[in-house]
Amino acid sequence: MKLLRVGEPGAETPVVRDADGTTYALSGLTGDIDGPFLASGGIERVRAALTEGSLPAVDTAGRRVGAPVARPGKVVCIGLNYRDHAEETGAAVPERPVVFMKDPSTVVGPYDGVLIPRGSVKTDWEVELAVVIGREARYLESPAQSSDHIAGYAVSNDVSEREFQLEHSTQWDLGKSCESFNPLGPWLVTPDEVGDPQALGLRLTVNGEPRQDGHTKNMVFDAPYLVWYLSQYMVLRPGDVINTGTPAGVALGLPGTPYLREGDLVELSIDGLGTQRQSFRNA
Template sequence: MKLLRHGPAGAESPAVLHDDAAFSLTPLTADIDGAFLAGGGIARVRRALTDGSLPLVDLDGQRLGPPVARPSAVVCIGQNYAAHAAESGAQPPALPIVFLKTPNTVVGPFDDVVIPPASTRTDWEVELAVVIGARAWCLPSPADAAGCIAGYTISNDVSERTWQIDLSGGQWSKGKCAPTFNPLGPYLVPADELDPGDLRLGSTVNGEVRQASVTADMIFDVPYLIWHLSQFMALEPGDVVNTGTPEGVAFSGRFPYLSDGDVMTMHVEGLGEQTQTVRRAVRAPSGA
């Protein structure tokens, strides 16, 4: 079962893919958001699929939006793969590195990524993303994290490295928060249908492989991350946690940074793939 949202940006409709068919979720909910996930929405979808009460929907030619609407927070983990830490010139962290992206970075999985006018070092990062389904606050142990996870999707944690590293003042979020810097999707797969501990993931740029790894190489696994974050912040239903990227980014010095017209593809086993075309923003004329 794969939950998705389709239609124009800001006016998406919820749907589900099941047994090679797409069904509308509008009889059950207006959207796939935190309230839907916290209110037993996934279980209601399963019941509706079993009793055949959902109408078919045609997705041909339709835009796909991010699979969860309006996250209140996008929390990110840095250098969570040892090889990526090494290519960044750092030792593997002893504790998770945490930074934030603004929610308005989140766009659909096939929407364009826009390079800001002043950017010279825009980079890609394929990541397994966790979508929260129940409030996670001061969890007693990593084992308790499972009850707070709604499911998983794909994230591209697009980054501007000059802003992140050279102009950061020690905080990475400056390089992470430009509009369109977090394509998400295409699907939300329920947590009980996927083991996040050993999934292949990777990225290409213009068809050339950039990243290829497995989530088993994470330094901190998903249950630990959700437990750890809950000691410092309350994760709310619908929030997104980006769990870190493997080696193979432009910051390594092995590949050029993104340019206008480049095409990025991100994939995670069991979650499909997403593709974005890179566009450079045109600076507005003075006084516009």
Template sequence: MRLLRLGAAGHEYPAVSIDDASTQHAATFDLSTITADVDADFLAADGIARTRAALASNELAPINVSGTRIGAPIARPGKVVCIGLNYRDHAEEGGQAIPAEPVLFMKAPNTVVGPYDDVLIPRASTKTDWEIELGVVIAKTARYLESPAAAREVIAGYVISHDVSEREFQLERGGQWDKGKSCETFNPLGPWLVPIEDITNPDSLRMRLWVNGEIRQDGSTSALIFGVDYVIWYLSQFMVLEPGDLINTGTPAGVALGMPDQPYLKPDDVVELEIDQLGRQRQVFVQA
């Protein structure tokens, strides 16, 4: 089962997609009779379970999605919390020490856009970079979780998250990471939110990113320094996580910052991203 949102930016409607064994193709259904949106209220009210029940009882109307824009699979999150330097090879390529505890930073919620939307290279930017990440969406309020094992009870599901970054703004303009992460359109998300129950092994998902057809990142969530459950538990000791929040868990090696020639993104560059079981993204980068 895959949750998604369809339609023009700002006017998306909720839908659910499943694989139809009889046709060997995906079938998509309108979720508007269940919820107005895939948002905090939907997740907090056991919307995923209600969606499964509606599918099982054939309550949902099928829809044709051909040619329809796919938006981010969740409405604007309350907050986007990110983990930096969470893959050993990524820390090493940037000359950074392996962190003893998760490195936290925030990203503005309005950076979230659809998985195929254009991404804007900021004005005066010369160091716009790519980062494929496993995104985790929260389903239940989490504060002071007792252990990493308790994290599974508050996770709605997983999603491809593109943590686009401007390295000069991030690292050379006052040492504040947020302003290198929060530029407009800097978090393409989707195409789907896949519920936690539908992911075979979130601790071993292959993740790849291409720039203009050339592979740049090829890693696996098995190489996370701090695994997903640990990250959610850890965050809950410092802040309250709420339904609809998005957690970006870090990126493997292969970003422009870590390459000798630092081939940062330019207008008309095309970035494609893929994570096992979570689908694929494609963005064209354009000048703001």
């Protein structure tokens, strides 16, 4: 299944798209796709309702698409999680996951405009596989347990301001938490439809020019391992998002490649998870 939210910011309504591409309203089951919905078995209720044929079809053509999960409690990010990305930035391949946090209010819809911060000269792109938590994960015993705690997967653009990130502070958060810096979606795709999360191609273009063309099989630490690992240090709660890292091809790692400027158009996609498109403008 593909879960999504349509409507203007703050007034999105939840819908589901089945394997045939038909969209159905979920307003009779839930007010939103959020942590409480995921924690209470919401996905299972949607699946049962689809099987029963009790959901009304709805036309969403022309409507804005919001982030597929509302108000994530936290966005946890993994840095340098692709060998080729670590190499292009001159960093060593990490022996343990590099973890940092991103302000959850940065999460916006997959087609919303992104604001280039005031004073920015190094706003960068990063296509990433996002993991959405569906069940509380606390001190998991092994990565094999992680699948029981994953609600699904989505496309994420971990937009970054490199000067803020690397030159203004010893921490990365300043370059990661600018407003609108985490387009997410269009869909939350359930694990049964995704299959192996380490078998997905990722792509990103800027103004039609290819920049990133990677594959999740090249992640240093795979998605189940990351859920397990993070659960040893923090409680992962339903609705939380994990950005699992980006492959090579970011501006930081491509000398001479311009960073993003007002009017640039970024398009990114992951196999089976859909496509995003953002226009960048100055804040």
